[in-house]
Amino acid sequence: MVRIRTRDEILRVAAELFTRYGFKGTSLHDIAAEVGCSKATLLYHFAHKDAILLALVEPARQSLIDLVARLAGVDDKGVRDAAIDGFVDLVLRYRREVALIYDVTPQFLQEPAFDRVRELTDALVAGFAGRSADPADQTAAKVVLGGIAAVVIDDKTDAVELRPALVAVARRALIPGKD
Amino acid sequence: MVRIRTRDEILRVAAELFTRYGFKGTSLHDIAAEVGCSKATLLYHFAHKDAILLALVEPARQSLIDLVARLAGVDDKGVRDAAIDGFVDLVLRYRREVALIYDVTPQFLQEPAFDRVRELTDALVAGFAGRSADPADQTAAKVVLGGIAAVVIDDKTDAVELRPALVAVARRALIPGKD
């Protein structure tokens, strides 16, 4: 039987501390103390500190990419809207899990993986805003989804870029019925 | 004639770097290099690194407090709404200037000054949401203003607390006519 409880516990604790104090605000010592193991143990399970973050983010990122790929191949409006709703749902989960990204080194943000995410969120903002003709809805979508997806639109160039943001409660606020 | 150009330049550069890389992501060395002076010069003009952040935030924080104080003394709906608009405007500016707060040490966030800000933003969210009967508007206001004001509402307790967030473009998105 393979021992993975420690590894899982590290991920659980790291997610909590990253969300609360940010990536840079959480040291390996902090995580190790909370897990109840040594710092060296963390680095036995994960090659670098960044690897912990990557392990946390990867699943949600994959789901996000998959859904957008499916979404792109659908024309029926009802199906498309449902897919978009699912997308928003995923983005919210993604957002929660990646709340920490803002804190990461610039080099890290420039990884190809995040270029991909940037494209996807760009498409998301455009697609979601397109569901309503009301300009207010569109701007609202930009702000809400932009915030949720850790994306901002540049004042002048209209370029979409990853940005620090933490809107962990957005799910609850966005879906009023759910309580 | 008093020499304050260096001090101003430090504030300008610090604001830029804090916004781009976060408070913890910006070292005194980084600021000094960009300004073109020594690290020691920074600490001649500002006692601590935190003092630079405080100097950047203080003006907007004061305006915000003043406006809310005025707002509290008005009953006329038109005047009140106008004041709220001004409030939102200020919050947006405040948000832009305090984009960096998210990155600050927990102790710093617990300063009395930020308790005050927390109360104010709490009142803001409640007040703004009250302008429309539409529940969607209210939730939107919570998300948008919550994000802008660097505030989140706790899932369970409904408590409002300062939070990491960066929505520098919110002004543009929130005020569609303005372009």
Added chain:
DNA sequence: TCAGAATCTGACCGAGCGGTCAGGAACAAT
């Protein structure tokens, strides 16, 4: 029982951090 793999650790390292300090350089007033 025992060999080997998997898991874990304390001690240690170099780098970068915020901050201190004694003193040099520029400027103003006399």
Added chain:
DNA sequence: ATTGTTCCTGACCGCTCGGTCAGATTCTGA
């Protein structure tokens, strides 16, 4: 010219950080 003040700096300090490593401990399968 001198004195005092303001502004600035290099050298240095203690600390924390992420990361390494040799070796102890625990688990597993034959």
